[in-house]
Amino acid sequence: MDLLRGVNLYLVGMMGVGKTTVGRILARELNYRFFDTDAVIAQVANESIADIFANQGEEAFRELETQVLGQLSAYTNLVVATGGGTILRLTNWSYLHHGIVVWLDVPVDQLCDRLREDTTRPLLRDGEIKSKLETLWKQRERFYAQADVRVSANITETPEVVAARAIEQIQKVLKSKIGNDIN
Numbered sequence: 001m002d003l004l005r006g007v008n009l010y011l012v013g014m015m016g017v018g019k020t021t022v023g024r025i026l027a028r029e030l031n032y033r034f035f036d037t038d039a040v041i042a043q044v045a046n047e048s049i050a051d052i053f054a055n056q057g058e059e060a061f062r063e064l065e066t067q068v069l070g071q072l073s074a075y076t077n078l079v080v081a082t083g084g085g086t087i088l089r090l091t092n093w094s095y096l097h098h099g100i101v102v103w104l105d106v107p108v109d110q111l112c113d114r115l116r117e118d119t120t121r122p123l124l125r126d127g128e129i130k131s132k133l134e135t136l137w138k139q140r141e142r143f144y145a146q147a148d149v150r151v152s153a154n155i156t157e158t159p160e161v162v163a164a165r166a167i168e169q170i171q172k173v174l175k176s177k178i179g180n181d182i183n
């Protein structure tokens with residue numbers, strides 16, 4: 001994994017794909033530090049993500065998200081689990097491109113089962129989860145597709161299996177990048 005030294009891994013993808021769960025495992029395997037931008041935002045704001053949305057609105061949350069991402073990008077050897085909407089802002093991409101952007105992709109219908117009982121994600125409140133996720137997916141798919149590495153997963157796989165595949169795929173992409181640079 002020497003290829004990866006000195007860079008950050010940024011996990012992107014829809015809510016509930018496992019960015020936090022898989023990210024922690026990746027950090028452990030690579031001996032990197034792990035950060036979840038939502039957790040940092042909640043700590044800095046001293047409020048839960050749901051309360052920030054309710055009290056300050058989504059735009060204020062997005063501003064905090066950009067600030068936290070920018071601060072984390074000053075460091076190296078981090079695995080960063082981003083929020084599902086991080087990819088929406090062009091400014092955020094200027095930070096994401098400091099490292100390797102890894103898209104965890106789980107089919108939306110499988111995410112519904114995972115998130116049905118969830119109360120922590122404000123964008124899924126009030127209404128039918130499936131149609132909300134599908135609407136977000138339609139708006140966001142093209143942004144996720146700009147990641148350096150795509151890791152497809154399904155909910156029958158353990159986070160450990162997904163993390164192992166992510167490492168393999170990241171290595172493959174880095175090796176081919178280096179090969180292309182030499183040729």
Ligand SMILES: Nc1ncnc2c1ncn2[C@@H]1O[C@H](COP(=O)(O)OP(=O)(O)O)[C@@H](O)[C@H]1O
Binds near residue numbers: 013017020157
């Ligand atoms: N591979 C997996 N297998 C089973 N459950 C998972 C897996 N990945 C994540 N989960 C569960 O799904 C939920 C959402 O995962 P999380 O890591 O918080 O997603 P994200 O950070 O992308 O929003 C959590 O309850 C987590 O325990």
Ligand SMILES: O=C(O)C1=C[C@@H](OP(=O)(O)O)[C@@H](O)[C@H](O)C1
Binds near residue numbers: 014049083122123
């Ligand atoms: O998709 C989104 O816009 C959001 C995803 C959430 O993070 P997770 O992707 O970790 O659930 C959190 O940042 C916030 O609720 C908004």
